[in-house]
Amino acid sequence: AVNEGRLWQSLMEMAKIGATEKGGVCRLALTDLDRDGRDLFAKWCREAGCTLSVDKMGNIFARRPGKNNALPPVMTGSHLDSQPTGGKFDGVYGVLAGLEVVRTLNDFGIETDAPVEVAVWTNEEGSRFAPAMVASGVFAGVFDLDYGLSRADLDGKTMGEELQRIGYAGDLPVGGRPVGAYFEAHIEQGPILEAETKTIGVVTHAQGQRWYEVTLTGQEAHAGPTPMEIRHDALVGAAKMVVDVNRIGLAHKPFGRATVGLLNVTPNSRNTIPGKVFFTIDFRNPNEDALTAMDAEMRASVAKIAAEHGLTVDLVQIWHSPVVTFHEKCVGAVRNATKRLGFSHMEIVSGAGHDACYINRVAPTGMIFIPCEDGISHNEVENATASDCAAGCNVLLHAMVEAASA
Amino acid sequence: AVNEGRLWQSLMEMAKIGATEKGGVCRLALTDLDRDGRDLFAKWCREAGCTLSVDKMGNIFARRPGKNNALPPVMTGSHLDSQPTGGKFDGVYGVLAGLEVVRTLNDFGIETDAPVEVAVWTNEEGSRFAPAMVASGVFAGVFDLDYGLSRADLDGKTMGEELQRIGYAGDLPVGGRPVGAYFEAHIEQGPILEAETKTIGVVTHAQGQRWYEVTLTGQEAHAGPTPMEIRHDALVGAAKMVVDVNRIGLAHKPFGRATVGLLNVTPNSRNTIPGKVFFTIDFRNPNEDALTAMDAEMRASVAKIAAEHGLTVDLVQIWHSPVVTFHEKCVGAVRNATKRLGFSHMEIVSGAGHDACYINRVAPTGMIFIPCEDGISHNEVENATASDCAAGCNVLLHAMVEAASA
Numbered sequence A, B: 001a002v003n004e005g006r007l008w009q010s011l012m013e014m015a016k017i018g019a020t021e022k023g024g025v026c027r028l029a030l031t032d033l034d035r036d037g038r039d040l041f042a043k044w045c046r047e048a049g050c051t052l053s054v055d056k057m058g059n060i061f062a063r064r065p066g067k068n069n070a071l072p073p074v075m076t077g078s079h080l081d082s083q084p085t086g087g088k089f090d091g092v093y094g095v096l097a098g099l100e101v102v103r104t105l106n107d108f109g110i111e112t113d114a115p116v117e118v119a120v121w122t123n124e125e126g127s128r129f130a131p132a133m134v135a136s137g138v139f140a141g142v143f144d145l146d147y148g149l150s151r152a153d154l155d156g157k158t159m160g161e162e163l164q165r166i167g168y169a170g171d172l173p174v175g176g177r178p179v180g181a182y183f184e185a186h187i188e189q190g191p192i193l194e195a196e197t198k199t200i201g202v203v204t205h206a207q208g209q210r211w212y213e214v215t216l217t218g219q220e221a222h223a224g225p226t227p228m229e230i231r232h233d234a235l236v237g238a239a240k241m242v243v244d245v246n247r248i249g250l251a252h253k254p255f256g257r258a259t260v261g262l263l264n265v266t267p268n269s270r271n272t273i274p275g276k277v278f279f280t281i282d283f284r285n286p287n288e289d290a291l292t293a294m295d296a297e298m299r300a301s302v303a304k305i306a307a308e309h310g311l312t313v314d315l316v317q318i319w320h321s322p323v324v325t326f327h328e329k330c331v332g333a334v335r336n337a338t339k340r341l342g343f344s345h346m347e348i349v350s351g352a353g354h355d356a357c358y359i360n361r362v363a364p365t366g367m368i369f370i371p372c373e374d375g376i377s378h379n380e381v382e383n384a385t386a387s388d389c390a391a392g393c394n395v396l397l398h399a400m401v402e403a404a405s406a
Ligand SMILES: NC(=O)NCCC(=O)O
Pocket: A090, A124, A125, A126, A132, A133, A189, A351, A352, A353, A354, B222, B223, B224, B271
């Protein structure tokens, strides 16, 4: 069994890097803090006897050799980047659970047949650089390297530049090598496990997502003398669209999700009618057809509202991550380990995207969820218990050892 | 008559300071560019033989002596600060029209009985620091000095600090001295004069305004796993309020104006449900009762929407500038000068606030409007013709000379 205290201590230690006043973490991808987090992880891995390598997307792989190093590795991992006001567990838990598996194998002197690797995937959050899961996407051949390195934040800085700057632009080609199996442990980030009082979620699917960027252009004018009827107020148009995006999410009960998370107004001055608004849409659904229907409804609504207010629209779908069905063998390995260890469990569909969603395309993949307090994530109050963290990590250990046995 | 070419050239020269790519101006209050604009004005005034003084709010007064310097000055002026994406005329025109009056008096060797002063009022726009017309407000005793100096921008920098920084924190007490009469020339910033093909607007009133700041707090959560029904999405709430603010403006036809010009989302991340939104409301009406009704309707709407989404609301009215009736004598002087000079004209109510609105409380005050292209202001494309600029300046000259005669 894994060492619950050690895992917890590592989580709390990592949470100091980018710690926020409200007890959360702000460690945006490829910032100095992200580098500090990576450095700490690398140090711990070296201390655990792993060899480290970094690929051109900045993905880090910490390798613990097996008996037969010609065998493809059994891999686990997640990400160290966070939301601007993120929590201590999202991503970090999967990375440090992987490290705890290695430490536990060391403690018990267990030699696996296949080597074991712990991966840190770059920019999983998609918050500083859109879309999410970019670097695991390049690893899986979903995106090409140029696309990955050229993703830019809203200040125009690219992932390629920022990887160079923080010293994590590695030499290794991205992907293109066999992976025996991939497992990822993660907090659920939703309310289901807690509501059902289950310790482990055996993740069978992940819902599909579509991300959009919308730019509305109207006409700046003075808030005082400009009659209401002749305005082309980009913010009033955007506001109607935000309301309608929410309505579309509600209409696709119970599984549809629709969110405008980012919205910027130009010139953003109290007494000027807004001339331009940029905003994003995040649509999700575990059913691809329903997701397509949401897309069509939104496009119709946006066009109608824009016409009503005389706004020009630039609407681009910047990302589509289709519904994922995880690999039968790995889902089975997670289920078996959970049963063997006697944890209460249920099958669950992931509401969030994860690096596992992309790795599933190039390697048999499975995921392990543990509950988080009040189902809250992407929030500084995000929380999980040490015992649930250890439970998920034990399931990970058992699933990995099974997969790494010839 | 004033020198049309000289006035135009000065306008174009000043417009180089903070010139934007789209032909506008960005010269926010108390920035380095604002200082550069002030310096240029001061240089021109000295060259025109004026003496300069600066008060504790950074208001600049350029004085041309009269025959009897014991008489209170006849004053004109406006502001040099702009919107973030402002035009070349808003404010600047009134300041440089004042300078052109001085230059013309010099050209013709005219000595007025009372001294003449051209004022530059600090932070009229209310864009970087809210509210608008702060420094003319302090001059008129509407605000006290501490209030004025402590106004802060969204980064927390105060007007007092920024005045020190750019070297325009003067020694002179603010106001408290007699002003014989105050006239302000300004572009209309609305569509009426152009639609009615009139050269001069004789401004009789200014509409009342109320400014608000609203902070909505909901709960950040993950955009994927969080069901629609349990969300406390501060942006969806804010969007409904923006739509409703606009509806209230439309409902108070034809004079009501309602604008949300500034809106900031926290954490502003694509896949996080917004936990906090800060936005402003700008309400205007030439009828105080109607303005009060708009206030009540908005408060009811905000409370209802907040309750619907489980959001906490912090709603503060940060400014009320009541309906202004300009001084009979000065309105008459503007009307008479316009008639004497033979310009087409009409009476008009100002849709915008102006420093004149506050100075009207401590001195007989009148305003002169000239048309602007397509009625557009607070926009980089803001435009006016050289001949209209000269027409308004001639009216100003005549009204001031009349007022400055014993
Ligand atoms: N796990 C997680 O928070 N991923 C970020 C990408 C997403 O929004 O689903």
